[in-house]
Amino acid sequence: MPEDGGGAVSSLEEFWEGLEARGVEPDLQATLRARAGGASRGIERVGDAAVVTAVAARLVQGDVPPEDLAAFLDAHFDEQLGRGDERIGVMPRAELIPAGFRALEAAARARHGTGFAESKEEDRDRLLADAEAGRLEGEEGFDAAEWFRRTRDLLLLAYGSDPRGMVEMGFPGPSYATGHVWLDTFEVARRAERAPGADRL
């Protein structure tokens, strides 16, 4: 839960109870439960599982395990997800993201004589900071800063759409009927009576 309080939810149990009480669509509830249930698949496409997981663990620290963040990345790194823009001169994201993990691994071996996942924590962070600043070499068309940004964005999409991440952030999930602070009680009660689709009845 939020470190200094103030969230609208404080545990996963409370989160699920809230969804049920608010009549959130069963398919969406199932989707959210599946996300919070952990990775249903491994890391098969985007890069070496140990490297991808180690990157996730350094970039996005929180209550969603890095293995699950990495699995989300592996499943979606080559999808548009609402954005189709690509930078001229930079390899498309479907190639860029795997190339970044290869570049990170190569840099770790060149600098430290060991793979990224086996490197010391401070060495891993230095490599990632270099990537963020665009100082990581890679294949032709590779842009380290673009890789860092796109990879982190995807990991954060995994985190922010996972109920474990939502609860850590104090967010109660979809379609809440209450939880609006500083709103008069009449309005809160009125809203609670009106679930989505109620006007169809």
Added chain:
Amino acid sequence: MKPLEFTSGPDTMRRHDGRVDVCIIGCGAAGSVLSKELAERSWSVVVLEAGDWLSTDDDLRQDEATMLGRFDWDDRRWLQGGEQLELGHRRDGRGVGGGTLHFGGVALRLWPEDFERRSRDGVGEDWPLGYADLEPYYDRVERELRLSGPLSMPWGPKRDSYPQGPHEQTARDFLIAKGMAELGIESVPTPLAILTTQHEGRSPCMHYGYCQWGCKSRAKSSMHVSYVPKAVRAGAEIRVGARATRIETADDGRVSGVVYVQGGVEHRQEADVVIVSAFCVETPRLLLHSATSRFPDGLANASGTVGRYLMAHVADSHIGFFDQPVHMWSTAPGTLLSQDPYGSQADRGFVGGWSWMTASLFPAEYAKTLCRSGEGMWGERLRSYLRRYPKTAVLGTEGECMPAETNRVELAEDVDEFGVPRPKVSFDYGENERAMRTAIHEQATSILEAAGADDVLISEGNDHTMGGCRMGSDPATSVVDANLKAHDHPNLFVCDASVFVTCGGAQPSQTIMALATRLAEHLASGGAAAAA
């Protein structure tokens, strides 16, 4: 009363065979208004919409990841230039309703001075029409959408009161209004195309907050719950999954129809009038791709300006961190407005201005926005900010962008699955936007600190693509005239934000709809006959 979405939709829609009076490409803010206004005047109307027809109940879900790409134009587009132009998600809509599926409902007019930027400030260009020409159409759109808004607007031209009362103020609004007041900045509840009382069977706002992921209560006047059902009721046909690939021309320079692909099969729709309303990247792309031996540079492009003068609002997010719960996710995003800094003002060192408005971010987007505030936002530092989410408020901007010839849409060398060259978009801000951005950041920080924020992060961004097929009186420097007719073709019209000459510091949707209402009236009152 049931919402019209239930009774006037794809199941009850009339189908047209053969030639029609008008074929409209794109069913967004402009295409939806045009289809209703023309169908109600007994025109035979076919709208070609590349996306799907989403059902509020069945297809919209209050979840960021689920909705990504559901109504976004996320085809591959090539970008270059210094500003990372934001396209796709929450910028370019695809589906019946277009960008109104994701818009936040902020419903503002341009100001009279916005139409006279060249005359007043010596930069940009003047529009070939003035505020007075659009005012009655703004009025009609606002009545049709039953806008909610404050009792009076302290800024801009005088206007009648809004049809519905304002939305309730929230914790976020109270805090930011307090900060503004301490600095002498006036604020009001934002005019919104979101109902505060029931209308035509649609619910008042339920404060779900997910306006930009698709409104579940139908309170937000997205086109698919407002104008489109009325267009269908009046006999318009909306063909979905219909991707326009080329506009055809006859030997005399008139357009004869539109080629489109639906279900993998190529079709041709003949029409007396063709209106392109595919927004600011796809409209110029389609015109450029429709080149013929007679029009080798593309349709409507004798001036060479198709694709040029693209604009995008300076839309930075200023994130304030407070010591009390704010729960910014709890209502529509833009519920508090100030236009004190709007328009050109003396001694600021730049032309144009901006609007302030509150914003809200759901967890994934909040996290992503945090990360745009500068390097080093990851690991432990990021986590500490993620965990402050409930006590966060966001102040956003819509800052005016001056038109620049070099900001443009062109055709790339590679093609998409329909054989149409992909768009290549070049964009950067100029000195004016950069100077404005500095002023925005300084004042936003002051507002949030005056509101009680103990920390402020600034995340730069842009929003609302506009321009690319600007209107003008001179065929040598513009694409369409004041009635949105292409200078080079008597029966081809362009109607969307691409015709904007300048963009002001306000959301474009109301101006798009006003232009569409005006065009429909023009066509129905003789403009079409003139085109014929």
